[in-house]
Amino acid sequence: MYRLFLAIRYLLTRPINLLGMFGIALSVWALVVVVSLFSGFIATVEEHVHSASADVSVSNLPAWAKWSKLRAALADEPNLSAMAPRLVHYGLIHHPGKRPAPPPLPGRTALHGGDQPFLFVLGIHAAEEAAATGFGGWITDPDIAPELRVKDPQNALAPQHGVPSVLLGVERMRAEGLRPGDTLVLTTGVLRTAPDGTKSPQQVQIPLVIAGAYKTKHGGFDGNNLFVDIGTLQQELLEGDTDAVHEIAIAVRDESQLDETADRIARIVHRAVDRGDQMARGTAQTWREKNLAFLQSVEHQRALLKIVLIVIMVTAAFLMLATLSMMVTEKTSDIGILTAMGGTPLGVTSVFLACGLTITAIGVLLGIGVGSLTAIYLEEVRQALLWAFGIDLFPLQVYNLDRVPCHIDPLWLVQVAGMAFGTGFVVSVLPALRAALYDPLISLRGT
């Protein structure tokens, strides 16, 4: 009993110990809030990326791949619910008679697609694409202003007055002041084979008319891709080869089987196009694999932040070590009398250990509690800060969000608590050990 009693008295009479407690609480708080925010952000980014991707994408197909053959082969895959062919090309677009588009905004290229006019040109079959991806939703997204919408979503890419249609990301439309009905010129090139067998690049310009805007949740996709009808590209670039395909967008029935399905699809594709060249037989990637570099970059940021915050926790632990050591130094004189009154050396030592552990426990509980609350009400906190100080913690528009993302992982809470307890234990044991090594008779002989 005396241990608990003394530990409490020692702590209550030394407000400086609050410093260590506060330090631990603060670092735990930061670990909970920042990591929850990042986990929420990662979950949101994944959702956004997924919404702009097919469940499985077959790509890197060789030039001789034929859509009819691949479609027939893939029809055997039981977990496949829909598939759509794509041609993937690149090009510059410009608006004839208008000033060139402004240069990319600094820092907005990576996530947001920026404003570079060099784009992916995706040739799709609108009806099949709508079955295999979220295409149908992308062109009817309620966030698209009515004047920018596609007039006839059922025939989104139908040519207008003989001119092929194009769909642009809504942000690009807005930024460049484009409207449905505006004409654009897509400038691109192909390698043409001359009769003597030499290949040479040839410029191709395709006039296009804007049918409307599309919007996925992944701004980076919208900024960098435009959709045209697959027939347009087959006609203009592939000499009318209506069976050409570069990529296949596939929707699956059962998402939990995604990886296995992708593996099976890869094997089907290999068999269908294999001509003995390891490099040219296509790949099948899940949406996660296809965006792996991007998703991992966000996860790396989270990992880095974890390290930084753990370092802060260790710093807080040092603070605690300092205050506890000071206390032990001050209280060695009590060790003698406690021993004389019937304390064992171990028991007296544990008074100091109990002090440290109490500080740690309260700090951790405080940090976890307040941290979880902050994380849950992060959006409210953001709005309060915005209202009170005009500080925006997390600019939502940049990331296409309507509230600050947050995902509290109970396992992470346990890990943080465990880490904090671990460091707290170590810094409590060290001064307590010093107390244990102290000879109680020294204080009893002297003052």
Place this chain on the structure above:
Amino acid sequence: MTPPVLAASGITKNYRLGKQSIPVLRGVDLAVQQGEILALLGASGAGKSTLLHVLGLLDQPTTGEILFDGEPVQNLPVRERARLRHSHTGFVFQFYHLIPELTALQNVMLAGMMTKSVLQYWAIRKQARREATEILEQVGLADRLKHRPSELSGGERQRVAIARALLARPRVILADEPTGNLDSTTADGVVDLMFRIQKERNLAFVLVTHDEDLAQRADRIVRMKDGVVLSSAAVR
């Protein structure tokens, strides 16, 4: 005849100082009977404090035996010796050794918590508080319960220390120059108090002192020099 409450036989104690071994006690025999006041006199450095620590199981003798009620105790496990320090002997020191964060009452109550678990103590908390209050009343500090040591005079502090030593109802009190830090009037008061309680409770009392007059009030005077007992004589 009942065995002495506290006895020492053939006690030697060497301190190691580097490679050197310094003999501080060189064969001390001593017995204290229940109800007896024994004064321990000797020049500074004679080994009085060391002997007292050995008698109270605070320090281990190099050789020799400590007997409580005739039973050897110096080789008992650490926990057992701690329990005996608590229940068999009470210590009073020259410099009080009160815990500055605690009030007088809490300092005394602390002695009652030493060997009890939280649950055990919780069950008797009211009674424990009452007993501590009563003892402080006995030593004349009824109106000083809530004072911290820094708010008490030297004499009052020593009274708190005496109350603390008595709380666990020990059979032996070991006092190391308990009045060494007090003026003579205050010292007289403290000594009167100690001897009165000693009589009331029929305690064995070992009193280390440099004060010949004080020693004359004991039942027996043991004189030490250089770690040996020179003489042991009954007073009057």
